Amino acid sequence: MKKKNVFGKILIVGRTNVGKSTLLNQLINSNISITSRKPNTTQTHITGIYTNQLTQFELIDSPGIKYKYSSTEKKKLRDTFNLIHEAHIIIFIINCFIWNNEEIKLLEYIKKYNNNYILVINKIDCIKEKKLLLPFIHKINQFNLNHEIFLISAKKNIYLKDLLIYINKKLPISPHKYIYTKKTNCTKKFLITEIIRNTLMNLLNKELVYSFKIEISNLYEQINKKYFIYSIIFVKNKRHKKIIIGHKGEKINQCNKRSKNKIEKFLMKKINLKMLVKIK
Incomplete structure (x- = not known):
């Protein structure tokens, strides 16, 4: 059978x-x-x-x-x-x-x-x-x-x-819904947001773990096959913004560098990653 x-x-x-x-x-x-x-x-x-x-x-x-x-x-x-x-x-x-x-x-x-x-x-x-x-x-x-x-x-x-x-x-007998190579129905933009959020959470320790939101305002493939990603980290006030940026931009630069490495592994392509911290 x-x-x-x-x-x-x-x-x-x-x-x-x-x-x-x-x-x-x-x-x-x-x-x-x-x-x-x-x-x-x-x-x-x-x-x-x-x-x-x-x-x-x-x-x-x-x-x-x-x-x-x-x-x-x-x-x-x-x-x-x-x-x-x-x-x-x-x-x-x-x-x-x-x-x-x-x-x-x-x-x-x-x-x-x-x-x-x-x-x-x-x-x-x-x-x-x-x-x-x-x-x-x-x-x-x-x-x-x-x-x-x-x-x-x-x-x-x-x-x-x-x-x-x-x-x-x-599980019930039913035809498959997805091609066998598909691992998630989440969008590329969402997964990149999660990578940045995780990186920032680990860098902040207990300082400011949940008081921020990340949005990818721009994501496209450039002519040289690199991805350009523009992300905005929204925070509640000036104090939170100062913590995320860090002394002379040290914290946000660390986040950018680590996130860039992880995203390149995820996309299997080189990227240009820009990050901005804004109060919302």
């Missing part, structure tokens, strides 16, 4: 810093979702595309669940809950030994509106005594009856093959 193509939409949910972006990048074998040790690194929904022979799926990375939300973040949270209704599979990812009210409430919502979920415990490579996981798994199972629990390390690519095998069994 001839096997048929499967295709579906998979949503990754969980609190901040559990490894959602790392899991997405590992599964599609491409760094489209930025990763950082800083909380709330992912600030919008990012879609990667996994394709392997008969299997294809959209894998959506969502902003992390947390305690308090601004008005903008509440909208993103509503978007996540809407996607829970639509997705064929939910990957609910948690860190080892962290199971609080946030996780319980999110799981209850998932079970109510989309019971086709997978519970994943990440970062098992950080646990020396694996037997310590048994009481934690037992605790979770009180809320997770009749559902699989997967133990993985997204960063070290441990047991991700087992997760993929299980996903493949759960």
Whole structure:
């Protein structure tokens, strides 16, 4: 009997810093979702595309669940809950030994509106005594009856093959939506913005991590085959602008240099990158 193509939409949910972006990048074998040790690194929904022979799926990375939300973040949270209704599979990812009210409430919502979920415990490579996981798994199972629990390390690519095998069994039979080489439906401009944002976040440390917004106002290929990219970093006030520019422009020059190297690797072409900091 001839096997048929499967295709579906998979949503990754969980609190901040559990490894959602790392899991997405590992599964599609491409760094489209930025990763950082800083909380709330992912600030919008990012879609990667996994394709392997008969299997294809959209894998959506969502902003992390947390305690308090601004008005903008509440909208993103509503978007996540809407996607829970639509997705064929939910990957609910948690860190080892962290199971609080946030996780319980999110799981209850998932079970109510989309019971086709997978519970994943990440970062098992950080646990020396694996037997310590048994009481934690037992605790979770009180809320997770009749559902699989997967133990993985997204960063070290441990047991991700087992997760993929299980996903493949759960996806509906359907024709593929994308060509096999496509890794994301995000625009080139968006991905370049994310590269600059990640670079700036790492340079700023805790000084000004989330009080800026980046826009690409111009992106085109020049006659000499180089890309010209003009980016604007919008900040709230003069103090924030001063921090991002740094002493004698040191910080913004570092950001430009590091971002340029990363973007050239991403585009596989040389670029001219201009950066401007404005108050908005």
